[in-house]
Amino acid sequence: MTKITLLDGGMGQELIHRAGDRPSPLWSTQVMMDHPGMVEAVHEDYFRAGSGIATTNTYCIHHDRLVKTGIDGRFDELHEAAVEEAKAARKAAGHGKIAGSIGPLVASYRPDVHPPHDEAVAKYAEVAQKLAPHVDFLLCETVASVAHARSILEGAKTAGKPVWLSVTVDDEDGTRLRSGELVAEVVRIANEGGADALLANCSAPEAMEAALEVIKTAGLPFGAYANGFTMITKDFLKDSPTVDALSARRDLGPETYANFVMGWVDQGATIVGGCCEVGPAHIIEVARRLRAAGHDIAE
Numbered sequence: 001m002t003k004i005t006l007l008d009g010g011m012g013q014e015l016i017h018r019a020g021d022r023p024s025p026l027w028s029t030q031v032m033m034d035h036p037g038m039v040e041a042v043h044e045d046y047f048r049a050g051s052g053i054a055t056t057n058t059y060c061i062h063h064d065r066l067v068k069t070g071i072d073g074r075f076d077e078l079h080e081a082a083v084e085e086a087k088a089a090r091k092a093a094g095h096g097k098i099a100g101s102i103g104p105l106v107a108s109y110r111p112d113v114h115p116p117h118d119e120a121v122a123k124y125a126e127v128a129q130k131l132a133p134h135v136d137f138l139l140c141e142t143v144a145s146v147a148h149a150r151s152i153l154e155g156a157k158t159a160g161k162p163v164w165l166s167v168t169v170d171d172e173d174g175t176r177l178r179s180g181e182l183v184a185e186v187v188r189i190a191n192e193g194g195a196d197a198l199l200a201n202c203s204a205p206e207a208m209e210a211a212l213e214v215i216k217t218a219g220l221p222f223g224a225y226a227n228g229f230t231m232i233t234k235d236f237l238k239d240s241p242t243v244d245a246l247s248a249r250r251d252l253g254p255e256t257y258a259n260f261v262m263g264w265v266d267q268g269a270t271i272v273g274g275c276c277e278v279g280p281a282h283i284i285e286v287a288r289r290l291r292a293a294g295h296d297i298a299e
Contacts, residue, residue: 007273043089050287124155223271
């Protein structure tokens, strides 16, 4: 029997689907502003599904995104709102931990626009220190390049909390980051920078097996949480994209996704969950399969 940390599923896409509003470049932040309480409801559904983690809805609350829409003055308020909704859901569930999500600066999957090192470190550190008093650990997500890995890890470690580093890999070659650089280079950075876990996220589930074979060499707790997009389109890689430029796969239902997850566990992964387009139904099936296989899900 292995103790498995079961993360939640995607937050942003789940909010978009529930709200039914036209997507905006602010993505899940816009939904949180327009529909108070909806983030908490999603967290609660993931706890009921079997997850032991609530990942804060702070992925894209960065100054660079808020400035574009004229609401940078709400930076602190939005972080506080996201944290409070996660805390409320945990209280209702009576168990669980809170992961403080830190997404990429500027844009996802765009290593070409990532800021210079010193600027990035300072910005990541600001978010990390804001989240740290309220979370159990920091989850640095969708890390697309070696430079991104180095700066977000350095910035996050200033907050004094455990830091989980999670890379996004090429959908067709899981041994490479979205930047084209080798995942093996992040293994070195994770070890040198003091990461507490190393994961892969927001990539096709088919790419995760190869990614995990590299990631496991770090000797850290490791795992994966994949997305359910058909592909990352060119339209989504433009400035200020909206998620309607992406489409969900129709061949990745709960049972199929759980098959992938169980394969990762067979590789030795002890941290699994879901990313964009992986919802509560998927987590329910993953939890069922884990327990049926004799694993213990951490609470």
